[in-house]
Amino acid sequence: MAREKSPAQSLFDDIVQRAVTSVLKPLGFRKSALNYHRRHKDVVQVVNLQSSHGSSWDEKLFYINVGLAFDAVCQLTDNEILEVLKEPDCDSRGTRDRLESLLDNTPEKWSVHVNGDAESVAHQLQTGIERLAIELETIDGVQAYREHRWFDRFRPKQENAQILYIIGDLEGAWDEVKQLCKLFADRQTINQPEWWVKELGLSKLVTRCETHNSA
Numbered sequence: 001m002a003r004e005k006s007p008a009q010s011l012f013d014d015i016v017q018r019a020v021t022s023v024l025k026p027l028g029f030r031k032s033a034l035n036y037h038r039r040h041k042d043v044v045q046v047v048n049l050q051s052s053h054g055s056s057w058d059e060k061l062f063y064i065n066v067g068l069a070f071d072a073v074c075q076l077t078d079n080e081i082l083e084v085l086k087e088p089d090c091d092s093r094g095t096r097d098r099l100e101s102l103l104d105n106t107p108e109k110w111s112v113h114v115n116g117d118a119e120s121v122a123h124q125l126q127t128g129i130e131r132l133a134i135e136l137e138t139i140d141g142v143q144a145y146r147e148h149r150w151f152d153r154f155r156p157k158q159e160n161a162q163i164l165y166i167i168g169d170l171e172g173a174w175d176e177v178k179q180l181c182k183l184f185a186d187r188q189t190i191n192q193p194e195w196w197v198k199e200l201g202l203s204k205l206v207t208r209c210e211t212h213n214s215a
Contacts, residue, residue: 007114012060015112016049019126027133035086042141043094044069047132048087052109060112066102066132069093072142072166073159076201095145095159102150103131142166156180158200165202174208 005013021031024047029036034049045068052061067090074081074093082089090096100106106128112121139145142163151160156179165173177196184190194209196202 006057006060008055008058008060008112011114011118012062012112015118015122015125019122020047020049020129023126023129023133027137030084032084037084039083040136040140042071043139043145044081044083044085045136045139046085046087046090046096047129058114062110062112063108064099064110064128065096066099066136067094067096068139068145070142070145070163073162076162076166078201095150095157097150097153099128099132101153102135103128156183158196161196161202162200165200165204170204173202174205177202177205178212 016034020036024036024038025031027038028040029038029045029047034051036047038045046066048065048067050063050065052063055061065087067085067087069082069085069090070093071081073079077092079093082093085093087096098108100108107124110121110125112118135148135150139148139150145151146163146167151163156176158180161173161176161180164170164176174193177193177200180196181191181193189195193212194206197205197209
């Protein structure tokens with residue numbers, strides 16, 4: 001016997017169809033549960049609506065996550081290139097973040113309430129997804145991501161080291177590794193460059209680790 005949907009869930013489903021699916025489906029995204037994914041040249045893009053445990057019978061709370069899985073990063077780290085993946089799978093294949101970290105003036109948490117202004121929420125959500133779609137259209141691989149403003153939104157990041165390495169900027173990749181070591185200076189093992197070089201598949205930087213350790 002199917003479990004009866006709560007009023008908030010029914011309202012949420014309707015808003016998602018109108019404000020998210022209607023925007024992403026024409027752009028080639030396929031929907032599976034609350035995950036949307038598409039291949040855009042050399043990257044698989046994922047948009048995920050994550051339900052919050054704080055949701056109730058009359059209120060649905062959710063977050064929006066975005067993931068990018070680059071073919072080149074998969075090849076660098078011997079990860080399988082997946083055409084259908086969930087947003088956490090992007091951790092080892094590229095990058096992921098919450099929507100509010102990628103777009104200004106975007107809520108950290110979204111709320112749909114049966115007694116609230118559903119039309120206002122739908123409009124705000126559709127506007128956010130449309131803005132996101134514009135950004136995603138410009139990211140079709142590692143080079144495009146390097147040139148995108150999201151690349152510098154927070155430094156250092158392990159995927160930045162990988163992307164710089166892939167596009168041939170070994171100096172930039174090495175500097176990112178050193179900055180990662182400083183960021184985790186109080187942590188054993190991961191405060192050493194050789195750990196990052198091995199973990200991220202940056203084999204051409206091994207000799208720099210040896211020079212660094214002997215200095």
